[in-house]
Amino acid sequence: MQTYDLEANGLRGLNSALQELNGSSNKTAWEIVNPKGSHAIAVGLNSPVEVTVKGSTGYYCAGMNQQATVKVEGSVGPGVAENMMSGTVIVDGDASQYAGATGQGGLLVIKGNASSRCGISMKGIDIVVHGNIGHMCAFMGQAGNLVVLGDAGDALGDSCYEARFFVRGSVKSLGADCIEKEMRPEHIEILKDLLARAGADAKPEEFKRYGSARQLYNFDVDNAQAY
Amino acid sequence: MCGIVGLFLKDKSLEPKLGDMLTDMLITMTDRGPDSAGIAIYGADTAGRTKVTVQSDSPDEAFDGLDGVLAEALSGDVSIRVIDTHAVLDLPAGKEEAARSALAELRPGMRIMSAGDSIEIYKEVGLPEKVAERFDVRGMSGSHGIGHTRMATESAVTTEGAHPFSTGSDQCLVHNGSLSNHNALRRRLKREGVRIESQNDTEVGAAYLTWKMQNGSTLGEALEGTLEDLDGFFNFVVGTKDGFGVVRDPIACKPAVMAETDQYVAFGSEYRALVNLPGIEDAKVWEPEPATVYFWNH
Numbered sequence: 455m456q457t458y459d460l461e462a463n464g465l466r467g468l469n470s471a472l473q474e475l476n477g478s479s480n481k482t483a484w485e486i487v488n489p490k491g492s493h494a495i496a497v498g499l500n501s502p503v504e505v506t507v508k509g510s511t512g513y514y515c516a517g518m519n520q521q522a523t524v525k526v527e528g529s530v531g532p533g534v535a536e537n538m539m540s541g542t543v544i545v546d547g548d549a550s551q552y553a554g555a556t557g558q559g560g561l562l563v564i565k566g567n568a569s570s571r572c573g574i575s576m577k578g579i580d581i582v583v584h585g586n587i588g589h590m591c592a593f594m595g596q597a598g599n600l601v602v603l604g605d606a607g608d609a610l611g612d613s614c615y616e617a618r619f620f621v622r623g624s625v626k627s628l629g630a631d632c633i634e635k636e637m638r639p640e641h642i643e644i645l646k647d648l649l650a651r652a653g654a655d656a657k658p659e660e661f662k663r664y665g666s667a668r669q670l671y672n673f674d675v676d677n678a679q680a681y
Numbered sequence: 682m683c684g685i686v687g688l689f690l691k692d693k694s695l696e697p698k699l700g701d702m703l704t705d706m707l708i709t710m711t712d713r714g715p716d717s718a719g720i721a722i723y724g725a726d727t728a729g730r731t732k733v734t735v736q737s738d739s740p741d742e743a744f745d746g747l748d749g750v751l752a753e754a755l756s757g758d759v760s761i762r763v764i765d766t767h768a769v770l771d772l773p774a775g776k777e778e779a780a781r782s783a784l785a786e787l788r789p790g791m792r793i794m795s796a797g798d799s800i801e802i803y804k805e806v807g808l809p810e811k812v813a814e815r816f817d818v819r820g821m822s823g824s825h826g827i828g829h830t831r832m833a834t835e836s837a838v839t840t841e842g843a844h845p846f847s848t849g850s851d852q853c854l855v856h857n858g859s860l861s862n863h864n865a866l867r868r869r870l871k872r873e874g875v876r877i878e879s880q881n882d883t884e885v886g887a888a889y890l891t892w893k894m895q896n897g898s899t900l901g902e903a904l905e906g907t908l909e910d911l912d913g914f915f916n917f918v919v920g921t922k923d924g925f926g927v928v929r930d931p932i933a934c935k936p937a938v939m940a941e942t943d944q945y946v947a948f949g950s951e952y953r954a955l956v957n958l959p960g961i962e963d964a965k966v967w968e969p970e971p972a973t974v975y976f977w978n979h
Contacts, residue, residue: 491953510966512953529966531952532936550936550968569968570933589933589971 456481460495461488468495472522475501491531496524499541516543519560535562538579551588554581557598563652570607573600576617582652592617593629601648603656611664615671619664620645622656631670635663683844683857684710684830685937687918687948688958689925689977693824695944695959700821704813706947706954707828711809713950714830717843718812719804721853721920724823726798731777733770734794734801735784736840743788744768754783765815766840767794767803774798777850792841792878797851799823799922804843824979827920829855835863836881846884848876849891851922856883857935857950858914866910886917904928904974918948926976933971940964946977 458468468486475481484505489495493512496505499522507515510528520539529547538557545553548566555571557579564572567585573592586604593609595617605623612629618641619632628634637659645658686706690696703720726732737743744763748770752759757773772780777796784791795802803816809830813819829844836842845853860866863882866889871877875888875895889910893903900919904926907917916935919926927948929937940947940955942964949955952966969975 490956491951510952510956512951529952531938548966548968550938551934570971 456484458484458486459488460486460492461490465492465494469497472496472499472503472505475499475503489528493531496522499524502541510547519543529566534564535560535579538562548585549583554579557581559598561648561651567604573598573617576600580648582648582654584652584654586623589626590629592619595619599644599648601645601652601654601661603654611666613670614666616666618644620658620661621664622661625662625664628664631667632664633667635665637661637663682713682832682950684713684950684954685855685857685916685918685948686710686828686950686954687826687855687920687925687927689825689946690944691946692944696824697822699823699826700817701819702958703821703826703828704818705957706949707809707813707818707830709954709956710828710830710950714832715808716833716838717804717806717831717840718809718829719802719831719843719845719855720813720816720818720826720828721795721800721802721845721847721855722818722821722823722826723799723851723920723922724801724821727771729774731772731774731780731796731798732801733772733777733780733784733796734767734803735770735788736767736792736794736804737788737790738766738840739790740766740768743791747788750787751780751783754787755779764803764817766805767816769801795847795851795853797847797922800847800851800853800920802845802847802853804829804845805840806838806843824923825920825925827853827855827918827925835859835883836879841879842881844883845920846881846887848884848888849894852887852891852894852920854883854887854890854917854919856886857916857937858930860886860911860913860915862912882913886911886915887919890919900924900926901974901976904976908972916950923979924976925978926974927969928974929969929971931972937969938966939969939975940966 486507489509491512497517500520502521505524507526512531514533516524517536519541523542525544532551535543538560540560544563549564549568552571554562555574558577562581564583568587570588576595576598578597580599582601589607593612596615602621606625609629611632642658748761760771762769844855847853860882863885890903
């Protein structure tokens with residue numbers, strides 16, 4: 455286990471050390487102390503290392519992650535795991551705005567609440583939030599799964615494409631073109647797997663599924679004359 | 682971007698440290714707003730006296746003998762405490778309006794930063810660290826305070842455009858965001874007789890709250906009103922003589938984080954502004970909800 459004191463040694467040294475671990479080193483477990491809300495901790499990682507942040511972070515923690523597992527023992531500021539490609543990011547506390555935005559793969563687990571715009575423009579990432587989420591979550595969501603054990607705020611899935619949303623609690627309102635959908639056996643399977651991987655104590659049957667009505671983004675040939 | 686900090690103390694034993702804590706919070710927010718900085722601090726008040734904080738770009742001239750001439754104009758006892766470009770005038774209570782007119786005549790270039798029983802506002806152009814040093818904010822004590830680091834978007838980088846803004850007795854407001862209907866609202870409020878001195882959007886927000894409270898609203902009701910009547914992006918943190926309030930617009934795209942313990946309530950644009958507060962590890966820390974008013978009173 456490597457321990458890195460962020461306050462004493464600075465951010466640039468941390469991120470370059472972590473980014474250089476391209477599978478050739480055995481220094482695969484790292485602990486970051488004194489994060490004190492700093493920005494851009496453990497960003498751009500591209501090897502299967504395990505990083506534990508002992509405290510809360512600021513903007514963009516674990517952004518652009520590939521392969522790495524980043525665990526934050528605290529809360530995170532805006533943009534956690536933004537544009538994640540693969541790997542796992544686990545947040546013990548709450549997440550601020552746009553958690554997992556534009557994520558293309560991997561798993562983001564938030565054990566507390568996430569605020570507005572969680573999963574905005576998600577493109578393949580899986581996000582599991584144990585608490586509640588705020589407004590405009592998964593706006594323009596294209597692919598991937600957003601699982602919420604608590605409640606969702608206003609305009610869930612506004613203008614979404616093919617991302618799936620599973621919410622156990624209430625949904626304050628659905629965004630444009632987002633509708634409740636039938637929960638079929640394959641969705642139960644997807645959800646079962648995600649809940650297990652996220653360490654979430656919930657039954658897939660307790661959730662409702664939401665997604666695109668596909669009315670907003672399709673080109674309708676019957677309307678061709680109108681264009 | 683702009684950075685906001687605020688600290689409302691519940692535990693009186695922390696009062697001597699208010700300025701010190703606020704300065705650390707302010708300096709941490711430098712990279713959100715390096716062009717100017719300001720603080721409003723609510724210190725001890727003296728029964729029967731009012732404080733008026735003034736600012737001048739040529740303080741030597743403006744403050745020289747000011748206490749004497751003002752005492753004469755007000756026919757009352759006036760003392761002055763000069764701190765860099767600012768001075769705090771201590772006057773008999775009830776003389777605020779008279780002092781405003783007298784100052785406009787005696788020292789036309791001078792600006793009034795704040796007036797009230799306990800509020801003092803210090804603000805200038807420059808890096809937050811330098812601004813805090815000039816006024817020795819670290820040495821100040823008080824029951825609550827609010828600070829701002831500015832990245833100008835809606836009006837010029839001047840002392841006049843720096844936050845906090847005070848448009849009513851013992852009131853102040855800092856803002857992160859930008860208001861889009863401030864020109865129309867400024868005209869409306871001016872017609873209602875509210876004093877607005879700059880072209881800054883935030884001053885209109887402050888004046889709006891003053892106007893609401895003058896017309897019988899509580900601080901909480903005035904803050905609720907901003908959600909109806911102000912258009913644009915805003916995180917507002919406001920101070921009154923014994924209160925501290927926070928509101929975010931419904932879209933809530935400007936960052937905000939709050940913390941509460943038995944000893945204090947704190948606000949920061951980012952969590953890192955709060956990391957050195959005592960007991961923050963065990964504080965209740967949360968992101969204020971959009972279109973929701975939060976306030977505390979002593």
